[in-house]
Amino acid sequence: MSTHTLHFFERVDTALHDATLRTALDRATARFVGNRARAMSALSDADRLRDQARALRAHALSRLDELLERLAERVEARGGHVCWASDGEQVKRYITDLARSRGVRSIVKSKSMASEEIHLNEALEQAGIEVVETDLGEYIIQIAGETPSHIIAPAIHKTREQVGALFEKHLGMPPTTEVPPMIRTARQALRQRFLRADMGISGVNFGVAEEGAIVIIENEGNARLTTTVPRIHVAIMGIERIVERLEDLGVLLQVLARSATGQKLSVYTSIISGPARPGEADGPEEFHLVLLDNGRSQILGGQYAEALMCIRCGACLNACPVYQSIGGHAYGGVYSGPIGAILTPLLQPDLPDSHLLPHASSLCGACQEVCPVRIAIPDLLLRLRADAVRAGKFHPIEKPAIQGYATMMNNPALYRVGGKFAHLGARLLRRKGRIRRLPPPLHLWTRGRDFPALPAQTFSEWWEERERQRRSG
């Protein structure tokens, strides 16, 4: 196993030994799971809505180039600029160049996993530009010097107590574990930044081709400020996040909000279609839409295309017992949880241990059960595992073990003899009808669980004996 392989396991180990993390995850995921379940069961036609949502996403992906071009055309017709970026480097160059040429010194940001994906903040800071995250969760992890651990709740891994301590240290707030005063303090700190910022950078929930508009949903209102107060607004959109028509949002926004937070709809839905027009009092002078590919077009049309239907609601993370146990940072990539275990190996194949992520699942299917667009997550994980094996990425012991298993299962005589040997071995290890320590590598099983002793007679032997007796009797 390479040292990088150890990294994933080390991250898992750290997470599993972090009692505070466990508390934070238990509290938050239980709340999300409960809210989602209530919101979905309140719908009389949830199943139909999910089918429609899936169909809309499938349709949009099947005509992706055409819809993107239409979107770009219409945005430009309204005075916006469009940047087609095939990777993160292009985006970073485009935005830093833009910032430099416009004398931007301070940037506020809101709602963008895509910018996390390309590590935009680092690039901007290196260019000497101040960047401030304005979503409360993002702001918390920014002052903590961390990365998001959840698609929609980036600071889910922190307890209220930890956030209180952070605010005390960085914002000079009196110690508290109450949420409202923390929000007030953050808001005051951020207000200054909004007023000072020359550029606002946002993500995009959906791009609407017919309208030439982008849609941003949020609960805090800061995305509205980010996109309207500074004189320049840059929106970064993963190219797959497109829908054809405004009407499609009726279905998608409903299932998104219900799956994500259990709300019927998010508090704010902004539809933005360009810079302020002459005579308009509000809105930025300039609007730039960055269309980020970064590996997505490679996925399109292949056996993982379905992963592009994801609308980033985060429901699969909350429902996943693995995510609930280890949290988002253990995954190592930008996207975590079950969908992250698919997207990370596809979008960040250079991460040395990303091929291990598809194995961080018991394939229980809880993710697929909650996914509003019904992505067959377990099937995709299984395909990724098969790809990794084809690429020779597996533990050295696995191949002989699996080949031994297959040979045995394909040869009844061997299967019998093997069973006999196993039984003899098990007899030596057995205490009171169970085994407390198996030999390596199976000792990993008996670290925390007893293994049953093997019986003297297998079922097949019993059956054959019974049949013999029947025939002769």
Next chain:
Amino acid sequence: MSTPAGPRRVTLFVTCIVDQLYPEIGKATVQILEHLGVAIHVPRGLTCCGQMAFNAGFRDESYAVAGRTIELLRGQGDVVLPSGSCAAMIRHLYAELFAHSPYARPAAELAARTYELTEYLVDVLGITDIGAHYQGRITYHDACHGLRFLGVGRQARALLAHVREAEIHPLPNCETCCGFGGLFAIKQHAISEAMLDRKIRDVQATGADLLVTGDASCMTQIGGGLSRRSIPTRARHIAEVLANMVDARPV
């Protein structure tokens, strides 16, 4: 598919785990089906559905094992398995494994006549009372594959509701995975154990003396955890309960 009239005959596929580790589950299944007048056939040399290799990503090896299983089950009528996970492998994943292969058709045809045990009892035979008896507290864990890929759960509950003198106590988070997941339990043993810890906490909260599930693998995981922690609650397969064979094996 069976016709509703006439004597029934099924092919029993006990799966490799039951064959090697828990023959009692197989015997219990035989007893239940025969008690209901179903004739049983067990093809010689049937071993494994191929799931272990498939889940590990070794599709060539899985193809060989599963292909052999398809051959052995060709023309064998309804197939019943006392395992949601293996039944789900055949019903759901064989299509993926054998897509564009000569086995695509036989695989689809096999999937259509494959049943998990409780599903067969309740949905095909229409039976919910098997005359079972257990004096004590039972709680039921939904094994993930049966639950999510076959829709099994309702049937098991209906069957347990008819077990005489048994008190059924709902298991909190009964639909949450116990952390088994085949090789996952070894490759990701630390996560698997964390998941098991929660499951055991929930089992203990019910005060049940019997934890029942429809999958020998979940039973191994939860039972092994209970045993290691010296918790007296026993883990049993639903067939063992229905056949009054709860006491047939030691742990």
